Amino acid sequence: MELRWFHVVLWGGLIAGMFLLPQVVSNGTLRTLIFANYLAVFAISWDVLSGRTGYVSFGHPFLIGIGAYTTAILTKRFDVPVEVSIPLAVLFTMVAGLLVLLPALRIRGSYFALVTLAFMELLYQLVQVIRPDLTGGTRGMSGIQTLTRGAANGYYLSTALMLCIALSMWLLMKTRLGTALAAVGMNEESVRGSGLSTTRLKAFAFLTSAFIAGLGGAFYVHYLGSLAPRAMFDINFLFTIIVSALLGGTSTIVGPMIGAFFMTCLLEYLRPVLPGAERYFVYGAIALILYMYQPKGLVKLVQLTSKA
Amino acid sequence: MSAALEVSGLVKRFGGLVATNDLSFSLQEGESLGLIGPNGAGKTTVLSQIMGELRQDSGTIELFGQEISALSTSRRIQAGVSRTYQIPRPFGDMNVAENIRVGLMPDDIWKLIVSPPDAERERELALSVGLAESDLLRTPSELAMGDLRKLEMARTMATAPRVMLLDEVFAGLTAGEVAQISELIQSMRKDGMTFLIVSHDLPALEPLIDRAIAIERGIMIAEGAFSEVMNDKSVQASYLGSV
Ligand SMILES: Nc1ncnc2c1ncn2[C@@H]1O[C@H](COP(=O)(O)OP(=O)(O)O)[C@@H](O)[C@H]1O
Numbered sequence: 327m328e329l330r331w332f333h334v335v336l337w338g339g340l341i342a343g344m345f346l347l348p349q350v351v352s353n354g355t356l357r358t359l360i361f362a363n364y365l366a367v368f369a370i371s372w373d374v375l376s377g378r379t380g381y382v383s384f385g386h387p388f389l390i391g392i393g394a395y396t397t398a399i400l401t402k403r404f405d406v407p408v409e410v411s412i413p414l415a416v417l418f419t420m421v422a423g424l425l426v427l428l429p430a431l432r433i434r435g436s437y438f439a440l441v442t443l444a445f446m447e448l449l450y451q452l453v454q455v456i457r458p459d460l461t462g463g464t465r466g467m468s469g470i471q472t473l474t475r476g477a478a479n480g481y482y483l484s485t486a487l488m489l490c491i492a493l494s495m496w497l498l499m500k501t502r503l504g505t506a507l508a509a510v511g512m513n514e515e516s517v518r519g520s521g522l523s524t525t526r527l528k529a530f531a532f533l534t535s536a537f538i539a540g541l542g543g544a545f546y547v548h549y550l551g552s553l554a555p556r557a558m559f560d561i562n563f564l565f566t567i568i569v570s571a572l573l574g575g576t577s578t579i580v581g582p583m584i585g586a587f588f589m590t591c592l593l594e595y596l597r598p599v600l601p602g603a604e605r606y607f608v609y610g611a612i613a614l615i616l617y618m619y620q621p622k623g624l625v626k627l628v629q630l631t632s633k634a
Numbered sequence: 635m636s637a638a639l640e641v642s643g644l645v646k647r648f649g650g651l652v653a654t655n656d657l658s659f660s661l662q663e664g665e666s667l668g669l670i671g672p673n674g675a676g677k678t679t680v681l682s683q684i685m686g687e688l689r690q691d692s693g694t695i696e697l698f699g700q701e702i703s704a705l706s707t708s709r710r711i712q713a714g715v716s717r718t719y720q721i722p723r724p725f726g727d728m729n730v731a732e733n734i735r736v737g738l739m740p741d742d743i744w745k746l747i748v749s750p751p752d753a754e755r756e757r758e759l760a761l762s763v764g765l766a767e768s769d770l771l772r773t774p775s776e777l778a779m780g781d782l783r784k785l786e787m788a789r790t791m792a793t794a795p796r797v798m799l800l801d802e803v804f805a806g807l808t809a810g811e812v813a814q815i816s817e818l819i820q821s822m823r824k825d826g827m828t829f830l831i832v833s834h835d836l837p838a839l840e841p842l843i844d845r846a847i848a849i850e851r852g853i854m855i856a857e858g859a860f861s862e863v864m865n866d867k868s869v870q871a872s873y874l875g876s877v
């Protein structure tokens with residue numbers, strides 16, 4: 327699976343297009359797209375673990391939350407510069423990822439989903455009770471240092487982050503390692519029967535996923551400038567991540583990206599019509615219909631239309 | 635000289651059922667041993683214990699003189715033993731070449747990232763088991779049972795075993811496919827491969843083995859040349875009983 331000329335053209339076009347976008351769209355749209363970028367990062371993170379290896383995580387906000395809280399607390403309470411706090415946040419998230427990994431080495435399927443969901447709920451409770459002087463308790467934190475000013479700059483930073491992660495993951499997943507992770511998702515016993523340590527492969531997928539989630543969470547909180555536990559650990563946030571990956575197409579990189587942009591736009595354009603939580607019903611229905619129609623995701627639809 | 639594979643006093647219980655009951659046998663390097671017995675006799679369970687997919691309750695398993703019971707399945711494969719499954723277990727969303735690629739992978743994450751797949755070797759292995767060039771890009775769902783077994787053989791051979799354990803290699807195959815697989819096994823025997831072969835198809839098995847052991851309910855009931863084993867009274871009784 328070597329690089330082809332059209333790969334370069336497509337990636338080059340995507341990068342150029344995304345960086346030129348602020349010239350033509352409004353600041354309001356840019357703010358929406360910033361969220362889409364971060365959602366894409368989280369969906370890619372989810373997919374590296376769950377889409378590839380089949381270990382479905384229902385607790386990704388746990389990882390994102392560790393990254394976000396770590397850097398928020400370090401910068402706001404201890405005046406640590408972001409150059410230090412963000413790497414530390416990523417490191418902490420990976421250590422936390424290891425904690426989730428331990429039960430995952432033995433269990434699979436719905437139990438794994440439940441365990442990860444429990445981790446998320448646990449963190450939600452913990453940040454509210456333990457040391458509210460640090461975490462801001464139930465109300466969360468505000469006045470967190472932001473890295474950029476204005477919609478355009480926030481858009482450039484999030485776009486650069488998202489494209490860096492997407493491109494490096496895409497390259498990584500084109501190697502034999504990507505094939506091995508996908509093989510774990512298809513038949514773990516046969517992977518072991520091919521002489522590979524599935525524990526090591528799973529550990530790699532977990533740590534990579536945690537790395538991306540921590541990095542995304544940290545940058546996201548430094549974009550928002552505030553952190554509300556109720557939004558971070560909202561089940562709808564979790565589902566938006568998962569549905570983005572499923573809808574776009576799992577076990578790909580472009581899939582979760584497309585899914586994230588699709589979901590963000592859908593939620594945004596439904597907002598004037600349906601301001602409340604009913605929006606989530608609508609997107610649930612749309613997701614379900616699309617998923618039934620094309621379980622391999624939007625990315626497959628795009629491939630099919632471009633071939634036709 | 636130590637045996638290629640030496641199993642001693644192997645016991646495996648599933649609750650009250652003793653699936654392997656104090657089983658001992660050994661295989662010299664380059665030898666081919668048939669393992670026969672009626673359905674449910676415990677043949678597959680023996681293979682799974684040798685591979686470490688099931689842990690025995692007691693007994694030892696030595697590969698080229700090394701006790702492997704404490705090793706994980708992947709370590710055992712690296713030590714030189716590999717198996718095929720009664721029901722082939724391919725990677726469903728991957729084509730034939732990619733399936734073989736997984737078998738060829740080193741157990742080293744860094745190498746998996748930096749060194750590219752060896753398409754030539756994948757092709758070689760596929761052709762050597764009798765798959766066609768045009769099969770390389772097919773997915774398992776597009777293959778007939780015979781080709782699935784060939785793919786299973788190719789992926790197993792890709793791990794570079796010195797001892798191969800084959801589970802019901804002929805099940806579900808046409809006469810032509812049986813002949814093809816038999817030919818493949820014969821040529822590998824000539825090259826010095828050591829085999830432990832489980833099969834229900836006794837006429838097909840006979841020419842492929844030097845010796846046979848028969849088990850029933852986990853207990854060895856006969857051992858020796860194929861004809862001796864087949865003429866053994868308890869073997870005949872157990873086969874009659876099972877039909
Ligand atoms: N994982 C398991 N748990 C419980 N019983 C098992 C398990 N695997 C096999 N058995 C039982 O052990 C016996 C031997 O099975 P098996 O080795 O598959 O037989 P064979 O391959 O000779 O047909 C059977 O009675 C089977 O039901």
Ligand SMILES: [Mg+2]
Nearest residue numbers: 677678679720
């Ligand atoms: Mg069997």
